[in-house]
Amino acid sequence: MKMRLSAGAALLLAFPLTSLGAGDWTQFRGPSGNGISPEIGTPTRLDPARSIAWKVALPGRGLSSPIVVAERLFLTCASGPRQDRLHLFCFSTRDGKRLWERQFWATGRTMTQSKTCVAAPSPATDGRRIFALFSSNDLFCVDLDGNLLWLRGLTRDYPNASNSLGMASSLLVVGDTVIAQIENDSDSFAAGLDAATGVNRWRIERPKSANWVTPVLVGELGAGRPIVALQSSKGVQLVEASNGRVAGSYDATAATIPSSCAGGGVVYVPCNGITALRAAGEGQAVQKLWEAKTLRPQTASPMLIGNRLFVATGAGMLICADARTGEKVWQLRLKGPFSASPVAATNHAYLINEKGFLQVVDINPEAKEGRLVGELTLEPTILSTPAIAGGALYIRNDSTLWKIAGG
Amino acid sequence: MNEFCRIAVVVFFTTFFFSSAGRATVAESIAAIRAVGPEGKGNAEAARGWQELARADAAVLPELFRAMDGANELAANWLRSAVETIVDRSLASGGQLPLDALHDILRDTGRNPRARRFAYELIARVQPGIANGIIPRMTDDPSLELRYDAVQRLIEEGGRLAAEAKADEATRVYRRALDSAREIKQIQQIKGAMDKLGVTVDLPRHFGFLMQWRLIGPFDNTGRKGFDMVLPPEQAIDLAAEYPGKTGPVRWAPFTSEHEYGLINFNLPYGPLKEVTGYAYAEFQSDAARPAELRLGCKNAWKLWANGRLLFSRDEYHRGMEIDQYRFPVELKAGKNSILIKVCQSEQTETWTKEWEFQLRVCDARGTAILSADRPPSTIAKGTPK
Numbered sequence: 180m181k182m183r184l185s186a187g188a189a190l191l192l193a194f195p196l197t198s199l200g201a202g203d204w205t206q207f208r209g210p211s212g213n214g215i216s217p218e219i220g221t222p223t224r225l226d227p228a229r230s231i232a233w234k235v236a237l238p239g240r241g242l243s244s245p246i247v248v249a250e251r252l253f254l255t256c257a258s259g260p261r262q263d264r265l266h267l268f269c270f271s272t273r274d275g276k277r278l279w280e281r282q283f284w285a286t287g288r289t290m291t292q293s294k295t296c297v298a299a300p301s302p303a304t305d306g307r308r309i310f311a312l313f314s315s316n317d318l319f320c321v322d323l324d325g326n327l328l329w330l331r332g333l334t335r336d337y338p339n340a341s342n343s344l345g346m347a348s349s350l351l352v353v354g355d356t357v358i359a360q361i362e363n364d365s366d367s368f369a370a371g372l373d374a375a376t377g378v379n380r381w382r383i384e385r386p387k388s389a390n391w392v393t394p395v396l397v398g399e400l401g402a403g404r405p406i407v408a409l410q411s412s413k414g415v416q417l418v419e420a421s422n423g424r425v426a427g428s429y430d431a432t433a434a435t436i437p438s439s440c441a442g443g444g445v446v447y448v449p450c451n452g453i454t455a456l457r458a459a460g461e462g463q464a465v466q467k468l469w470e471a472k473t474l475r476p477q478t479a480s481p482m483l484i485g486n487r488l489f490v491a492t493g494a495g496m497l498i499c500a501d502a503r504t505g506e507k508v509w510q511l512r513l514k515g516p517f518s519a520s521p522v523a524a525t526n527h528a529y530l531i532n533e534k535g536f537l538q539v540v541d542i543n544p545e546a547k548e549g550r551l552v553g554e555l556t557l558e559p560t561i562l563s564t565p566a567i568a569g570g571a572l573y574i575r576n577d578s579t580l581w582k583i584a585g586g
Numbered sequence: 587m588n589e590f591c592r593i594a595v596v597v598f599f600t601t602f603f604f605s606s607a608g609r610a611t612v613a614e615s616i617a618a619i620r621a622v623g624p625e626g627k628g629n630a631e632a633a634r635g636w637q638e639l640a641r642a643d644a645a646v647l648p649e650l651f652r653a654m655d656g657a658n659e660l661a662a663n664w665l666r667s668a669v670e671t672i673v674d675r676s677l678a679s680g681g682q683l684p685l686d687a688l689h690d691i692l693r694d695t696g697r698n699p700r701a702r703r704f705a706y707e708l709i710a711r712v713q714p715g716i717a718n719g720i721i722p723r724m725t726d727d728p729s730l731e732l733r734y735d736a737v738q739r740l741i742e743e744g745g746r747l748a749a750e751a752k753a754d755e756a757t758r759v760y761r762r763a764l765d766s767a768r769e770i771k772q773i774q775q776i777k778g779a780m781d782k783l784g785v786t787v788d789l790p791r792h793f794g795f796l797m798q799w800r801l802i803g804p805f806d807n808t809g810r811k812g813f814d815m816v817l818p819p820e821q822a823i824d825l826a827a828e829y830p831g832k833t834g835p836v837r838w839a840p841f842t843s844e845h846e847y848g849l850i851n852f853n854l855p856y857g858p859l860k861e862v863t864g865y866a867y868a869e870f871q872s873d874a875a876r877p878a879e880l881r882l883g884c885k886n887a888w889k890l891w892a893n894g895r896l897l898f899s900r901d902e903y904h905r906g907m908e909i910d911q912y913r914f915p916v917e918l919k920a921g922k923n924s925i926l927i928k929v930c931q932s933e934q935t936e937t938w939t940k941e942w943e944f945q946l947r948v949c950d951a952r953g954t955a956i957l958s959a960d961r962p963p964s965t966i967a968k969g970t971p972k
Contacts, residue, residue: 338898
C-alpha cells in the first residue's frame with residue numbers, strides 16, 4: 180500500500196465552489212456529493228394518503244437520480260428494444276407537469292446487465308446548464324429550458340471505452356469543468372470537459388478495470404485549484420479538476436460500486452470497509468487516518484453529516500460511525516436490500532430498499548441511537564438514489580417518478 | 587410611383603431579402619451542424635447554428651429532416667433537438683406542423699430510417715389515431731423501429747389465432763412476423779410461439795450465423811499477454827500447417843456449431859482451459875461484391891479480421907455477451923471472403939468466467955441474414971439462447 184501527494188500540494192478545503200441555491204439537488208447524492216441536503220421541513224411521518232404529492236409515468240428505464248434546480252426537476256430515461264432512445268426530462272416540482280423533453284439517439288453501445296440500464300449515470304448541473312450522461316457514453320448539455328448547447332459521443336471518440344455490463348459513474352461539475360470517469364477493462368480514462376463547449380480540457384489514463392463509482396470534490400489545492408478524488412479498484416487518485424494533474428494517490432483495493440464521500444479535507448473511501456484519507460498540508464503525503472472493516476457498504480454509497488458517517492450495508496443495517504475515528508456509534512436493523520444510497524435532511528435519513536419500501540430514520544445527533552419514525556411503500560423495483568429539494572423527496576424507478584412531501 | 591406603390595415595393599423587397607437571408611441562414615446552420623466531428627470538434631459552431639435553427643418557423647422542419655440524410659450520428663442528434671424545440675414552440679403557440687411534408691418523409695424509404703420514425707412520431711403526436719393506418723404497412727420497412735411495431739401487431743394477431751386453436755392461420759401469421767422481425771427479443775418470442783405449434787424454425791439461417799469453422803489452439807495467454815502477441819495464424823492462413831501451442835503442437839481442425847444461436851465454443855474441442863488463445867477461421871462465399879456487416883457476440887478478449895484486414899480488437903474479459911454485441915461494416919468480395927477471429931481466455935476462476943466462445947453472423951445493415959453461397963443444410967440442436 181503506497182500513499183503519496185505531490186510536493187507543494189496544500190489542500191485548503193474550501194466549500195462550496197458554486198453559487199447554487201441552497202435547496203437545489205445538483206448531482207448524484209446532492210450538492211456536496213455526501214447525500215445530505217441543507218433543507219429543513221422534509222417529511223418524516225409518512226402516510227400513503229397524504230405523502231405522495233404527485234407521481235408521473237416515465238416512458239423508459241432509469242437508475243439515475245433526479246436533480247433539481249429552481250423548482251425544476253431533471254431526469255433521464257432510456258427506452259426502446261435496445262434502450263437506444265435517450266430521454267432527458269424537465270418537470271415542475273410543484274405539480275409534476277412536464278415542462279419539456281429532449282430525446283436523442285444513442286451513438287455508443289447500449290448493452291447492459293439486466294439489473295442496470297442505459298440511463299444509469301445521474302445528470303449534474305452548475306445551476307445554468309444540465310449535463311446528462313448515459314451508459315452509451317453519450318453526453319448532452321442543455322440549458323434549463325432544454326436548448327442544446329453541446330453534445331459528445333465518447334464511444335465514437337474512444338471506441339473501446341465501454342463496459343458490456345453497463346457504465347454508471349455519474350458526472351461531477353467543478354467550476355467550468357465537467358468531470359467524467361469513463362472507466363472499464365479496455366480504454367479506461369477520466370476526462371475534464373469544458374462546460375461551455377464539451378471539448379476535452381484534459382484526459383488521463385485510468386486503471387483498466389470496470390468501475391462504476393462517481394468522483395467527489397475533496398477541497399482546494401491552493402487558491403482556486405479544486406481537487407477531486409477518483410476512486411477505483413486500484414485505490415484513489417487526487418486530481419486537479421481544471422487540468423487533470425495528479426496531485427496525489429493512495430494505492431489499495433477500493434470498491435468499484437459504492438462511491439466515496441468527502442468533508443473537511445478527508446475522503447471516506449469504500450476500501451477495506453471504509454478507509455479515511457487526509458490529503459492536507461504543504462508537501463505532505465496522503466495520510467490514512469483510520470480503517471474500519473466493519474463499515475461495509477455494498478452497493479449504496481456512504482453518507483457524511485458533520486462528524487458522523489452513515490453506511491447502509493447489503494444486509495440492511497444502517498450503521499452510524501464517528502467520522503473522526505471510524506468507531507461504530509449505533510446501528511439499526513432496517514429492511515433491505517439497498518441499492519439506493521441513503522440521503523438525509525432535517526436530522527432524518529431516508530433509505531429506500533429495492534422493493535420500494537421507504538424508511539425514515541431519526542438521526543438526531545443528540546440521541547444515542549437511530550430510530551425508525553416513518554415508512555412508506557412505493558412500487559418495486561427502486562435502485563435509484565432519491566433527491567431532496569424544496570422540502571420534498573423525489574424518487575424514481577423504471578416507470579414512475581414520485582414526489583414525497585408533507586406528513 | 588404613388589405612395590401605395592412605393593410601400594408595396596418596399597414590402598416586397600424587404601420580404602424577399604429576409605426570406606432569402608433566412609434560407610441562407612438555415613443552410614449555413616445546417617452545414618455547421620453537419621460538420622461536427624470527434625472530441626467536440628465543431629461544437630461551438632454547431633451551437634450557434636442550432637440557435638439559429640431553433641428560432642425558425644415550423645416550415646423549416648422538412649429541410650431539417652432532409653439534412654439528417656447522410657449526417658453523422660452526432661449531427662443527427664443536433665438536428666433532432668432543433669426539430670423538437672421548433673415543434674414544442676410551434677404547438678404551444680397554436681401553430682401547425684407541416685404534416686404533408688412529414689408524411690412525405692415517412693413515405694420515402696430512402697431517407698434516414700431514424701428520421702422517418704421521428705417524423706411518424708410527430709405526426710402521431712398531433713394525429714393520435716394515425717398508427718392504425720400506418721404501422722401495419724411497415725412490416726418490411728427500413729426503419730427497424732417502425733418495423734418493430736408492425737411485427738408486434740403480427741405477434742399479437744398470431745397469439746389470438748393460436749388461442750382460438752387456428753393453428754394453420756397462426757403459423758402463417760407467425761411466419762410473416764419471423765420473416766420481418768429483426769429485433770432479437772421478437773425473434774425469440776416468435777420462435778417460442780412456433781415451437782408450441784410444432785413448427786421448426788431454423789434460427790441460424792434466419793440470423794445468418796456462421797456455423798462451419800476451422801479452429802486452432804490452444805496458444806498461450808498467460809498474463810493476458812497472448813492478446814497482443816502476433817501468432818502464426820495472424821501472419822498467414824495455412825490450414826495444413828502445424829505450430830507450437832501452449833501444451834504441444836497444434837493444427838487446424840474443422841468445427842461445426844450445433845447451437846441454435848451459432849455459438850462456437852472452444853471449450854468443446856479443447857476442454858475448460860485458462861490463459862489460452864484460440865483462433866477460428868471461416869470462408870464465406872458471396873454471390874457478388876456487396877456491403878455487409880459482420881456482427882459479433884463475445885465475452886472474451888478478441889480480434890477480428892475480414893479478408894486480412896483487422897476490423898477491431900477488444901481486451902475486455904467476461905463482462906457479458908449478446909447477439910449483435912459488436913457490428914462492423916465490411917465490403918464483401920464476389921467469391922471467397924476470409925474471416926479470422928482470435929479469442930483469448932483469461933486466468934479468472936469464477937464460475938462466470940468459464941466461457942471461451944463467440945458467435946458471428948453476416949447480414950446487411952438492417953440485420954437481414956446474408957447466407958454464404960455454399961452454406962450447408964442446418965445442423966442445429968437445442969441450445970441456450972444468448
